[in-house]
Amino acid sequence: MQITVTVNGVTYTHDVEPRLLLVHYLRDVLNLTGTHIGCDTSQCGACTVLLNGKAVKSCTIFAVQADGAEITTIEGLARDGQLHPVQEGFWEKHGLQCGYCTPGMIMTAVDFLQRNPNPTEEEIRHAIEGNLCRCTGYQNIVRAIQYAAEKMRSGS
């Protein structure tokens, strides 16, 4: 089936098999390998991307379902060489060790901060329940998101 999607501002049209998962489309067809496959069972959130602005697990969506959609992956967050505030937060607060969960963690945080610009620590922890990190204990991830929230509120 033919699909047309806009990924990080670029429009693509491809003929895909209906069972092709969105994450495989992004990684194997578009070569956007920043989106990771972790558990492949909808648990870990490593494959999180923005589908029409909302964080979704791309291992649990067929590419055909995304036909006509706008998708943002980790590769599309930085603007003109400037990291997105959430990316910057993970850098500044050392919100990662191995980095495997990081792209998904960041995409979830971007969606979350759009809807809750001034979250409590508890709200941040609830928001990232669908993203598993096996290195950090989440402490610095929470700090990274707090850093981003503050930076985005101050508009800089």
Place this chain on the structure above:
Amino acid sequence: MYPSTFTYYRAGSVQEALKLLVENPDAKLLAGGHSLIPAMKLRLASPSALIDISRVPELAGIRDAGDRIVIGATTRYDDIQRSELVRQVLPILPEAIDVIGDLQVRNMGTIGGSLAHADPAADLPAVVLALGAELKAVGPDGERTIPADQFFVDLFTTALQPNEILTEISFPKPPARTGISYQKFANPASGYAVVGAAAVVTLGEDGKVAAVRVGVTGAGPYAVRRQSVEQALVGQEPTAAAIEAASQLASEGMTFNSDIFASDEYRAHLTRVFVKRALTRAVERARG
């Protein structure tokens, strides 16, 4: 993981979806896909065709229908959580939905998909039972309304016929002095309900229980109402002692699931405890 091959159809209307369902008896309806796709990836389900109903306009949306709130079957959890109308009139829905899955799952999952899938550990079945919702289904022979009490019939099995489509869920607006609560004991790994209890309590002007409905999920093969608890409370002053006594009846006459995480005996205990918590919170809220 790849699922088996299937033919993908995208329905533009309910009528088109019904026609496709008749032509493809082995097909599954695809809405949010967050139960179906994981099952297909594990090859627990291998339908020959998927009929995507997520873009059928008349199946999504939330509307005020006078004394009822009507939610289209493919309305996503996130849209229900964001609805000001639902927050005002049925705050239990966003509260219960907030403990379903995670943020990403709530962005995709749909209310009708969850109910039609009838996972024994899903949260919403208890809530629709307690609220006395009605579920509307359309089939080749027309439309019918199924009361929530008759909707869940067994493990992953509902009153829906294979050629029917769940179109909307209609909730009566709770009367004044009504308190509602959903209390859940979540599996620490999956987040699914080991036991979840929903209670809707309406107090009379005298402060006694005028009406009460209790729904339980997770405990057994399918979600059930607990009429014995309800009967024990109606007409009573909802004291802690009265709630405690009624909650003791919550596990009577039920079949309990048993698995590596919770034995049937433990689930029976949790059922009594969580029914009590839901009733207690609902009464507090009813008193304002």
